[in-house]
Amino acid sequence: MRYYHLSVEGSDGTHLVAETNDGEAYDLTSASEDLGSFTALARAANATEQTLDDVAAARIPDADSVDPGRLAAEADQPVRAExxxxxxxxxxxxxxxxxxxxxxxxxxxxxxxxxxxxxxxxxxxxxxxxxxxxxxxxxxxxxxxxxxxxxxxxxxxxxxxxxxxxxxxxxxxxxxxxxxxxxxxxxxxxxxxxxxxxxxxxxxxxxxxxxxxxxxxxxxxxxxxxxxxxxxxxxxxxxxxxxxxxxxxxxxxxxxxxxxxxxxxxxxxxxxxxxxxxxxxxxxxxxxxxx
Known part of the structure; x- marks a missing residue:
């Protein structure tokens, strides 16, 4: 999968969006506030000894869909590296x-x-x-x-x-x-x-x-x-x-x-x-x- 940060109407800051390999996009933050950033996703994967994609896939059924066309035009920095x-x-x-x-x-x-x-x-x-x-x-x-x-x-x-x-x-x-x-x-x-x-x-x-x-x-x-x-x-x-x-x-x-x-x-x-x-x-x- 590919992970983007994207602004979402009605919310502060950006949400973490996962794009699957078949081109669908999902707002992971809408499924879990604990997945508000790429670092949060990496932290969850590390804590559960899973891959990023495993953690994301488990949340996608509860996540809001995102228009994939927004990703290239509206993406923010994908990771806030210190x-x-x-x-x-x-x-x-x-x-x-x-x-x-x-x-x-x-x-x-x-x-x-x-x-x-x-x-x-x-x-x-x-x-x-x-x-x-x-x-x-x-x-x-x-x-x-x-x-x-x-x-x-x-x-x-x-x-x-x-x-x-x-x-x-x-x-x-x-x-x-x-x-x-x-x-x-x-x-x-x-x-x-x-x-x-x-x-x-x-x-x-x-x-x-x-x-x-x-x-x-x-x-x-x-x-x-x-x-x-x-x-x-x-x-x-x-x-x-x-x-x-x-x-x-x-x-x-x-x-x-x-x-x-x-x-x-x-x-x-x-x-x-x-x-x-x-x-x-x-x-x-x-x-x-x-x-």
Whole structure:
């Protein structure tokens, strides 16, 4: 199943909506107030030693139906992660792009070939946006790109689902000096996730997924390409394992797993529209705004 957060008329906040694999949608919160969020669903699954989908399926008979057409247009952030982390240089093309932009290319090659992955804190809730919201472009940067990524959703240290992530980055700032990475990566509206969390049973093997990105400007497509998560040099399990080493994670966290698509000779502008699609997960669309 896929899980969305959706506003419901007459209620405060959002409700948790489950979309079944046959395309039907159900308001799980209407069946149980205890299932008011994705984290609450993950908590219930953990307490009963069931899967997310088992818990949801048991509540669907008592849940209100939702028009599936509302999901793509009205979805909010699918999970309120206290921390969003990210992985760097997990695809060969990303390593090559970082070498080209930096005066210290050996730094990126060393990371790509190392057993230890690059991991960094990407965003807090206040810096993260959901589908159909604008991502931010730093006003003091001259070269800015979206980075489309498969994102792992972690609950109490375990992988419980997958979503789509956009690790918005300033290549000019990072390229000036790798030590400027936090400023190149962490700023207002620097991260987008959504539109849903897809369960492991729905996604299948996370290392066999097609990932694509399209960027439109004034109605014209100015970039379009795709790759596969099979090109990752580290598995999702390895990345999550390293993230949890000697590091106390919040109850729910998201880990972006790196990008295999880096636009060349391109920088984001106000009004651009970025659409990222991850096979078996979903499609995430955002506009852009200077921050």
């Amino acid at each position: 921390e969003v982390w990210a992985s760097g240089v997990t695809y060969e093309i990303s390593e090559q792009a970082r070498e080209e932009e930096s005066g210290k290319p050996e730094v990126y090659l060393d990371v790509y070939e190392s057993e230890r992955p690059e991991l960094f804190l990407k965003a807090t809730p206040s810096r993260t946006v959901g589908p159909n919201e604008p991502i931010g472009v730093r006003g003091d940067s001259t070269w800015d790109v979206p980075e489309p990524e498969l994102a792992v959703v972690i609950h109490r240290g375990d992988v419980v689902g997958y979503t789509v992530g956009n690790d918005v980055s300033s290549r000019s700032i990072e390229g000036e000096n790798p030590l400027y990475l936090p400023q190149a990566k962490v700023f207002e509206r620097c991260c987008s996730i959504g539109p849903c969390v897809a369960s492991p049973g729905t996604v299948g093997d996370p290392h066999e997924l097609t990932l694509s990105m399209r960027i439109a400007r004034n109605g014209d497509v100015v970039y379009e390409d795709e790759t596969t998560t099979g090109e990752m040099v580290h598995s999702c399990e390895e990345l999550v394992d390293y993230l949890g080493r000697h590091n106390v994670l919040p109850e729910t966290a998201v880990l972006l797993t790196g990008t295999g698509l880096v636009p060349d000779d391109f920088t984001l502008q106000d009004g651009d529209e970025i659409t990222i699609d991850v096979e078996n997960v979903g499609e995430l669309t955002n506009g852009t705004v200077t921050v």
